[in-house]
Amino acid sequence: MTLLDITELKTYYRADDGWVRATDDVSLSIDRGETVGLVGESGSGKTTLAKSIIRLLPDNAEVVDGSIDFDGTEVTELSNRELRKQIRWSEISMIPQNAMNGFDPVYTVGEQIVEVITYHEDTSKAEARERARTLFDDLGVDPDRVDDYPHQFSGGMAQRAMIALALALSPSLVLADEPTTALDVVIQDRILETIKELQEELNSAMIMITHDMSVVSETCDRIAVVYGGRIVEIADAETIIMNPRHPYTLGLRNAFPDISDDDQELISIPGTPPDLVDPDDGCRFAPRCPFAEEECWEVTPEPESYGDGHAVECHRADEIEHLQEEAGKKETWVEQDLGRSEEIEPSPPEEVELDD
Numbered sequence: 001m002t003l004l005d006i007t008e009l010k011t012y013y014r015a016d017d018g019w020v021r022a023t024d025d026v027s028l029s030i031d032r033g034e035t036v037g038l039v040g041e042s043g044s045g046k047t048t049l050a051k052s053i054i055r056l057l058p059d060n061a062e063v064v065d066g067s068i069d070f071d072g073t074e075v076t077e078l079s080n081r082e083l084r085k086q087i088r089w090s091e092i093s094m095i096p097q098n099a100m101n102g103f104d105p106v107y108t109v110g111e112q113i114v115e116v117i118t119y120h121e122d123t124s125k126a127e128a129r130e131r132a133r134t135l136f137d138d139l140g141v142d143p144d145r146v147d148d149y150p151h152q153f154s155g156g157m158a159q160r161a162m163i164a165l166a167l168a169l170s171p172s173l174v175l176a177d178e179p180t181t182a183l184d185v186v187i188q189d190r191i192l193e194t195i196k197e198l199q200e201e202l203n204s205a206m207i208m209i210t211h212d213m214s215v216v217s218e219t220c221d222r223i224a225v226v227y228g229g230r231i232v233e234i235a236d237a238e239t240i241i242m243n244p245r246h247p248y249t250l251g252l253r254n255a256f257p258d259i260s261d262d263d264q265e266l267i268s269i270p271g272t273p274p275d276l277v278d279p280d281d282g283c284r285f286a287p288r289c290p291f292a293e294e295e296c297w298e299v300t301p302e303p304e305s306y307g308d309g310h311a312v313e314c315h316r317a318d319e320i321e322h323l324q325e326e327a328g329k330k331e332t333w334v335e336q337d338l339g340r341s342e343e344i345e346p347s348p349p350e351e352v353e354l355d356d
């Protein structure tokens with residue numbers, strides 16, 4: 001059953017040189033209890049999408065179009081007060097990239113968790129505190145540490161405390177934004193396992209944001225590959241790992257170690273992510289894509305369905321065998337002048353009408 005249904009969402013940032021189209025026409029729906037990974041390079045718009053859902057965007061951001069339907073409620077139409085009371089933390093919570101910044105330094109971590117619980121539930125402070133202690137225990141943190149201030153926590157412990165806060169009200173959806181990147185590898189695995197266990201216990205859905213293909217492949221039911229503010233490919237995790245169609249997904253897959261293949265040579269995608277300030281028409285991956293043709297520079301690809309919830313935004317996605325074979329070769333990805341041939345005039349940038 002669908003829990004979250006995002007349709008054609010556009011979230012832009014005001015910048016000195018124009019609008020940064022960080023989330024640009026994104027549609028995504030998530031079922032109850034499901035885990036969906038958002039994978040893509042830094043700056044592709046993953047965090048912006050998550051923050052749009054829970055409305056934790058900075059002041060210069062604006063949801064300019066689209067819909068976020070959460071369990072029958074149109075989130076974009078709620079007032080800030082309604083959103084705080086009805087949705088944030090109680091129904092949708094977020095584990096941010098850097099947990100330390102998520103806590104207020106002047107209160108103990110326990111006080112902050114108690115505050116969130118008692119704001120949403122008719123519970124005594126003593127009961128809320130007990131729940132915080134139990135969650136700490138579940139997450140492998142000494143329950144007495146609820147009386148410590150954030151600066152007394154190590155990075156790993158602060159991350160666990162943030163997970164405790166995010167799960168304290170048994171939300172239906174958890175947004176986990178790179179929940180383990182700041183931590184060392186051994187702790188990363190343990191924390192991911194704990195998040196998954198608790199999530200399954202609560203039957204919460206989760207959006208797991210990461211740039212690490214191996215993290216999503218281990219933890220997610222479905223994977224959405226994000227590039228330049230758009231979901232360029234989405235499918236169940238196995239299809240994305242074993243049978244992707246988008247050249248960017250193929251490139252990402254090459255760049256991550258496969259534990260079952262000792263001889264694998266890692267190949268990175270040359271070039272840099274696109275500038276999202278008023279981008280031109282055409283596929284945003286074209287300047288880095290070894291398979292780009294004229295159409296790719298001219299026409300923005302629409303999502304095409306390849307069955308079983310597999311959708312791909314690529315003009316050449318039909319040529320799966322050719323793409324998969326060529327993408328596995330290092331020479332395909334050697335930095336070369338992938339730029340568009342000079343005879344073609346670039347089309348003028350699309351006018352966007354936005355209120356100031």
Ligand SMILES: Nc1ncnc2c1ncn2[C@@H]1O[C@H](COP(=O)(O)OP(=O)(O)OP(=O)(O)O)[C@@H](O)[C@H]1O
Pocket residue numbers: 013014015020022040041042043044045046047048049058060211276
């Ligand atoms: N406050 C802001 N003002 C202007 N532009 C911003 C702001 N925050 C993010 N951006 C831009 O929006 C785009 C998407 O950023 P976002 O943080 O959502 O990407 P991301 O994929 O989550 O990357 P990361 O993994 O580094 O967080 C980038 O081009 C980024 O520079």
